[in-house]
Amino acid sequence: MVDETPDSGDSEADGLRKIIHVDMDAFFASVEQRDNPGLRGKPVAVGGSSGRGVVAAASYEARKFGVKSAMPSVTAKRLCPDLIFCKSRFDVYREVSQQVRAIFQRHTDLVEPLSIDEAFLDVTEDQLGLGSATRVAELIRQDIRDQTKLTASAGVSYNKFLAKLASDQNKPDGLCVIRPGQGAAFVAGLPIRRFHGVGPKGAEKMARLGIETGADLAARDIEWLRGNFGSFADYLYRAARGIDLRPVRTSRTRKSVGGERTFSRDLSSGTELRDTMETIIDIVWERIERAQASGRTVTLKLKYTDFQIFSRATTMDHPVSTKEAFAVIGRSLLEEVLPLPMPIRLMGLTLSKLESDGEPEAKRPDAQLSLL
Numbered sequence: 001m002v003d004e005t006p007d008s009g010d011s012e013a014d015g016l017r018k019i020i021h022v023d024m025d026a027f028f029a030s031v032e033q034r035d036n037p038g039l040r041g042k043p044v045a046v047g048g049s050s051g052r053g054v055v056a057a058a059s060y061e062a063r064k065f066g067v068k069s070a071m072p073s074v075t076a077k078r079l080c081p082d083l084i085f086c087k088s089r090f091d092v093y094r095e096v097s098q099q100v101r102a103i104f105q106r107h108t109d110l111v112e113p114l115s116i117d118e119a120f121l122d123v124t125e126d127q128l129g130l131g132s133a134t135r136v137a138e139l140i141r142q143d144i145r146d147q148t149k150l151t152a153s154a155g156v157s158y159n160k161f162l163a164k165l166a167s168d169q170n171k172p173d174g175l176c177v178i179r180p181g182q183g184a185a186f187v188a189g190l191p192i193r194r195f196h197g198v199g200p201k202g203a204e205k206m207a208r209l210g211i212e213t214g215a216d217l218a219a220r221d222i223e224w225l226r227g228n229f230g231s232f233a234d235y236l237y238r239a240a241r242g243i244d245l246r247p248v249r250t251s252r253t254r255k256s257v258g259g260e261r262t263f264s265r266d267l268s269s270g271t272e273l274r275d276t277m278e279t280i281i282d283i284v285w286e287r288i289e290r291a292q293a294s295g296r297t298v299t300l301k302l303k304y305t306d307f308q309i310f311s312r313a314t315t316m317d318h319p320v321s322t323k324e325a326f327a328v329i330g331r332s333l334l335e336e337v338l339p340l341p342m343p344i345r346l347m348g349l350t351l352s353k354l355e356s357d358g359e360p361e362a363k364r365p366d367a368q369l370s371l372l
C-alpha cells in the first residue's frame, strides 16, 4: 500500500499503480559496438553513409558532437569528421528486442512496447512477488546486461508520464524513482520541452506566454489553458501536477489503420510533398471512418530513393477524433522533416493505439478534472 496519495487526491485511479519505463541506451549503435569491439568508445552512426543518407541512431560518443537520429549523414559528418557509419541490421535488433521482452515477461504480462527499444511495464502485481518496483527494475537492468551485454535505463513511478521522464533522467545505464507525492515537485522543475507532446513549436508558444517550466504551467488555471491550448489543455493541466491516468496497454490490444502511396517517380519538392500529404490524409481518414476506429498516435512513414525507411510519430493524450485534427498532425509531421535529405518514393500515414474496443479512457479526463 502507498500511504501518501498523489496530488489529485484520486489514489484509486492513480496512486496505487507501479509503472516502469525501460529504454535501451543508444540501442542500434550499442548493438553495433557490442558486436564489433573496434567500434567501442568511438563515435558511431547507424544509417546510410552515402551523401544522401540519414542517421538512424548515434552512439553517445557521437552525440557529444551533436549527432542525432534523423539527421542527414552529411550534416553528421560535418559535425563529427571521425564519425564511423554502420549499416543497420534490423534482424539483429529485433532479436535483441525479443530477448528483452522475455525478461520483462518474467515479471508481468502487462507490457506495452513503445518501439523496438522501449516499453512500459505495470508491475503493481509483479509475478515473482517482489513487491518493490525499484527492485524489479534493478533485476531487469541486470538481466538485460547479463543476457544481451547491453545497458538499459529505467524509470520507476506511479504513472506512465512520470516513469518515462524518470528513465531519461540518469541515462545512460541509469535508474530514477519518482515516488508518490514527489511527482508534482519533479515536474515543477522540468523545462517545458521535456513534456511528452510538447515539440519545439509548442515550447516556443509556451515561452511567448511566459511558460518555461512545469511550475509555470501549474500556476495557470484550466480555463486559461483551454483558451490557449484547446483540447491539449486537459493533458497539460494534469501533466503539470504529475497526474496521468492512462493504463499500460498490452500489444494484444493494439491495432492500426493506415495507408501509403508509392510514386511512379521520385518526389522531393515541398509543394509536391504537401499535395501528396493531403491525398494521403483523405485516403487514410476514409479508412479510419470505415473501420469506426480511433487512436492517439499518428505515424508518418517515408521511403527514400535508397530504400531506407524513415518514420516519425506523434502521440496525443486524447484520441484523434476529427479529420481536421488528423490532418493537422499529418501536416506538422511532414513539416518537421522538410527539407528532405533526398527524394522519396513512398509516403504513408498510420493511426494507431486504437480505442474502438470500449476502453473508457477517453472519458476519464473529465472525471478527473471534476475531482480537482
Ligand SMILES: [Mg+2]
Binding pocket: 023, 024, 025, 026, 027, 117, 118
Ligand atoms: Mg532508447
